[in-house]
Amino acid sequence: MKLSDGVEQAMHSVAMLASLAEDQVLSAAALAEFHGVSQSYLLKHLQAMSRTGILGTVPGPKGGYRLARPPDEISLLDVVLAVEGGEPAFRCKEIRRNGPNPVADSFFTAPCQISAAMLRAERSYRSELRKVTIAHLLAEVQRDDDGTLEARSCAFLDANVRIIGRSGTK
Template sequence: MKLSDGIEQALHCATLMAALPEGGLLSAKAMAEFHDVSTSYLLKHLQALSKAGLLHTEPGPRGGYRLARAPDQITLLDVVLAVEGPEPAFRCKEIRQNGPNPLPASQFKAPCQINAAMLRAERAYRTELRAVTLADLLADLAAADDGTIAARGCAFFDQHMRRPKPDPNPTT
């Protein structure tokens, strides 16, 4: 199975946003520069994450992105489905019924064994992705970090983190 480059970008950016301090935002441009990827391509995936309810988007010149839910409430499967869509990777076209001398339809009452095996693999794949949250990734990273990664992240946040302009007329 081959996933798009957008999955890797979306997962890394979501994990980066999971480490943001409360109320912090990151622009798409800053995240694209951090990972040395195309801003326009990344924007497409950030929009998909926003549409799926995984990211909050703050418009305007001081705007940006942040997680819409706590990192322990966003799984790798959530991100993959937001970017790639909910369809299974394998889609059976029933080609066993094609050809110059196909068998009668009565021979194809049971599901295709290949399709059944592929769907079992898809369920296992999704189960594994559903078991890992962004918080789990941050914990694994922190456990393996000698401080270098944390320092890089802090320096990046110091330079690029935005805070939305306070609402002058809050409704309370």
């Protein structure tokens, strides 16, 4: 199975937003710059995550994005489904019914064995992604970091974070 580049970009953006305080946001431009990706492509995925309740938005020229839920309540599956949609990766077209020498429909009453196997694999894949939260990933990164990654992120955040006030942005 191949996931779009948007999934990776979305996961890294959510991880970065997890480090913000409640009154802070980051713009799509800042997130795109930090990750070295296309702002317009990333924006599409940030908007999808906003629609699904992963991200919150503050509108306006001084607005931006922040998490709508705590990092321990956002799973990798949540992000994948927001970006890729909820359809299974494998969609059986029942091609076993095609071709020459057709057989009776009674041979096709049970689901295709290939489709059944692929759907079992999809359930396992989703189950594993559901177990991993953004908080879990951040704890792993922090455990393995010698301070270099944290310093890089902090310097960027210091220069790009936007503070929002009670009645809007500052």
